[in-house]
Amino acid sequence: MKTHPILFNTKMVNAINSNAKSQTRRLFKNNKPETNALLINIYAGIDVEKCKNELMRTHKVSCGDIFWVRETFAKLCPVDKNGYTDFNKEMIFYKADGEPDIIKYDADGSELENQFMKWKPSIFMPKDACRQFLKVKNVRLELLQEISSNDAKSEGIDITDDYWGTDGARNYMWGEEFGFKHEFFFADGNYGIENLKNHDGYKASFFSLWMSIHGKESLMLNPLVWVYDFEKIEKPISF
Structure with a gap:
């Protein structure tokens, strides 16, 4: 078992505290020229799973590892x-x-x-100030836009059961220069986010959350991301 620092903003820390968040996505960072061919194949749909498995072998985070959370x-x-x-x-x-x-x-x-x-800022939080520990249950690679509705909910998006009498999911770009001017998406709606079409409110909410953190351009680039499923645990004895 290894421990790794991970940053979360205040909204996501609250989502973890309320047990609404059990999954997070982090950008795959390509610092090795030899991985370029694998990435090209993934985007081209060629031997996708084989290429992902090759990339997985180089990753430093494994199932059973512990994230210690850095927060503001x-x-x-x-x-x-x-x-x-x-x-x-x-x-x-x-x-x-x-x-x-x-x-x-x-x-x-x-x-x-x-x-x-x-x-x-959370980046400056020292290790001895950590109060949140997350055990990694699963690790995988996928393109950002491949997220499912259930996974979008697991990302900790804000969900309400009373948006005009039905379920809704928060628009994190509300109030900014964006195509939607409402605070929530209808959960069963059919939305187009930038050039992405036909997404329900849960996925639309997650995409708006991603853009609020990484910018609109990042969503449209459809980056490869690490997907971590996790569960909250007590402070490890060895920490």
Whole structure:
């Protein structure tokens, strides 16, 4: 068993916490010239499974490995009204938990006017601050646009059962320069995302989520992605 860091934004951390997310997709990064022929064959539909199996042999993540989650966080040490900082009582806060109910002081002990937390990006979260651990149950390769409706739901998209009296899935590009101006997609709708046609609301929701993170161009390139199924576990003893 190996451990690997993995980044999730706050929305996806919340989806994991609520047991709505049990799958994630990560870009396949081609850093080796010898894999180019395999990628060309996959996109051309030639010996697809054979080529994927060849690429799988080079991957560092296997079933049974553990992801330790990096999330947006902040570290604070308490400062009292006399300006004394107690560095022995460092506290860690996580953005997914919301704004903490604390009063903050500067180094002189003066109460700060701006009480908003200055969050640090997840990439900087140290290993000892990790609170989420995910055990990899399955690993596979697929093209991004091959995602199924069930897998789209497993990606942790926001789903409602009361969108105009029926099921709906969130449009993560809502409010931006995008073809859909509604907050949700109808789950059983038939949508075209950019040049992609005939997708139900679940897949449309996932595609909008992907574009909100990676940009519209990434979706249209239909990249090869690693697909990980995972389950939440307690902190490993050896971690």
